[in-house]
């Protein structure tokens with residue numbers, strides 16, 4: 001039984017790592033631009049398929065394909081912002097939210113058009129798990145956890161040490177004051193999309209490694225990703241990491257008592273409970 | 288010639304004009320105070336300098352240059368810092384990071400200036416790694432003023448720096464403002480609720496009512512004015 005629980009904990013951490021990477025972007029975008037970015041799941045999908053083209057199509061090594069896919073997705077996010085969101089920024093957040101919903105549909109259709117509607121995988125064949133003290137751990141799962149750790153550490157250093165990272169935190173705190181001290185807010189916005197896009201791509205690629213590629217893979221994960229961002233305190237990237245782990249682990253543990261098809265409902269339920277008990281999220285985010 | 292001049296400013300927040308003809312000047316090295324009833328447009332006049340409202344008519348001059356249509360970050364680069372009335376620190380950033388943000392537009396090494404700000408406010412040095420949101424009101428005001436000084440500006444705009452502070456902090460802030468004005472030759476334009484005290488130490492003052500200039504005179508001159516005394520100074 002104890003082994004069983006540890007096994008679930010590992011699965012939870014894998015899922016939680018993926019959710020955290022997605023939730024970081026949602027939280028950053030909310031903190032800086034004050035709107036819920038509904039196209040984030042499809043940005044994850046896009047990243048996963050970019051990596052598919054680089055890895056399977058161009059036969060590049062996986063680490064290279066990973067970096068290229070993150071860069072391509074980050075640029076796509078910046079372009080979407082410049083073409084669509086930027087023009088709507090002076091209107092209400094509701095309009096931005098709805099336009100991001102439309103963008104989600106556009107991205108999903110594009111993925112289907114370009115890569116087709118069926119399931120794909122990066123590597124056909126079955127991976128044999130390591131057996132450690134009766135635990136089954138696949139090499140891919142190790143890759144995902146380590147990869148997420150590296151990315152989160154990188155994000156931490158960026159936010160704490162760099163001028164633009166500090167400006168980003170300042171802008172999330174108080175956008176008017178950020179302008180008053182002379183921060184070029186449009187530049188911070190571009191950096192926000194670059195990071196959110198790259199992190200979304202990483203989440204998508206890890207999800208595809210853990211399961212498989214499919215045009216609605218990211219959309220399906222959107223609710224748990226939002227739940228993670230909200231549980232952690234929306235607008236707080238560090239909270240998003242914790243929120244991702246909490247939701248991921250809770251979802252896996254829930255399979256002890258519930259059918260796995262309720263996993264999304266568990267994420268939603270947990271989010272509602274946190275909102276009732278602590279409306280600003282575990283780490284005190286924005287309203 | 289004056290360092291800053293607002294010339295017949297009309298404008299507001301997009302709707303009806305809040306300012307309908309505000310004119311004022313600040314000469315180099317001067318301390319100028321704006322007083323007036325709540326809602327008179329004092330804060331709005333400060334925002335006009337900083338490109339934060341829509342100016343429909345009139346001009347903002349700074350050192351002979353027209354600032355009226357510049358972006359806020361461009362105005363900051365000209366050497367003007369603004370400490371707003373409320374929400375004037377970044378709560379989740381540490382005290383030191385708040386001060387660093389004040390030097391955001393500087394391209395040179397700001398660490399000598401950081402040392403000077405800590406010298407001016409030793410309290411902030413003690414609290415440098417603490418999140419600014421956890422500080423007391425007086426300490427926050429020091430962070431906000433210290434942050435503005437990081438740029439070594441030529442003109443400092445202070446919007447009610449003593450509002451809501453305990454009396455001992457009020458005196459300390461006034462002392463500090465006078466100190467930086469004397470030591471650095473920094474020009475200061477400030478809005479103040481403690482009108483009697485503020486006019487007592489200002490070189491000149493303006494009384495703003497309903498978005499318009501009502502009186503202007505030297506600090507003592509305004510203090511001696513019966514009409515003003517009846518209006519704001521509690522008789």
Ligand SMILES: Nc1ncnc2c1ncn2[C@@H]1O[C@H](COP(=O)(O)OP(=O)(O)O)[C@@H](O)[C@H]1O
Pocket residue numbers: 300305323324325326327328329330331332
């Ligand atoms: N951000 C804003 N948007 C719209 N109206 C505002 C805003 N800020 C202030 N006002 C209005 O402008 C008028 C002047 O406000 P303000 O300049 O803050 O007055 P004061 O600082 O003299 O107390 C008030 O009627 C106030 O309601």
Ligand SMILES: [Mg+2]
Pocket residue numbers: 329330331372446
């Ligand atoms: Mg005011």
